[in-house]
Amino acid sequence: MKIYVAIAFISLVGCVSAQCNIPPQYWCDSLSVAQKCGVESACREFLNAEAAEPVNIELYFESLCPGCRQFITTQLYPTWMSLKESGIMAASMVPYGNAKEVQLSSGLWNYTCQHGAEECVGNLIENCIIHYSEDKFDTYFPILYCMEDASDPIKAAEMCVKKSDLDWDQIHTCSKGEQGNHLMHKSAMKTEALDPAHKYVPWIVANGKHTEGMQQEAQGNLLKFVCDTYTGAKPKECQSGIKFKQIVSFRE
Known part of the structure; x- marks a missing residue:
């Protein structure tokens, strides 16, 4: 200080x-x-x-969505790396996206995902990773980034988890059982409670709000968006003029 x-x-x-x-x-x-x-x-x-509060970024996504993977790897990760020491951004991720759920007679849920059954597997794994990271973004995000940056996020999951302090056997068991099923239901409820309701993914909420303008700015240059939104004194990372390569933003 x-x-x-x-x-x-x-x-x-x-x-x-x-x-x-x-x-x-x-x-x-x-x-x-x-x-x-x-x-x-x-x-x-x-x-x-x-006294200024950090800008709170919530990302609603799904594991095999090309646009989500692009945003995570080209915007969210480099922005987090740039700003994590300054503390002006807080973030969280909700792996569910455009999935659908139907409750079974057993009380469990059957899931169908936009990119097929493999995406549901990826969503389950990522929900379990977040849970066993105690919802700490700085713990789970490097693992999720590792998965989403790989050519096959599902195949990369074990390797990405083993690079962290988490237990892969625990994550794998969670994703295959009732615990993962219920964790994904929690993500489903959080996604369905969005106001306005999400229409595509990636869906970005900043400080509890979503507009098309905010989405476009955040998806196009998240670092600039966070710096512009932050009401406190701007750290040097905001004043350096860092710009990320502009890439066409996909939505699904």
């Missing part, structure tokens, strides 16, 4: 009062110090920025 204040003010404050003989990391410790150093307005701006 103190170091960040120093860096922020060294870069943002052009002129400091000659009466100020206090190190930059202490300028915002009190109103009197800020006034003495002539940085009162900058301190107010900084402290307000510190």
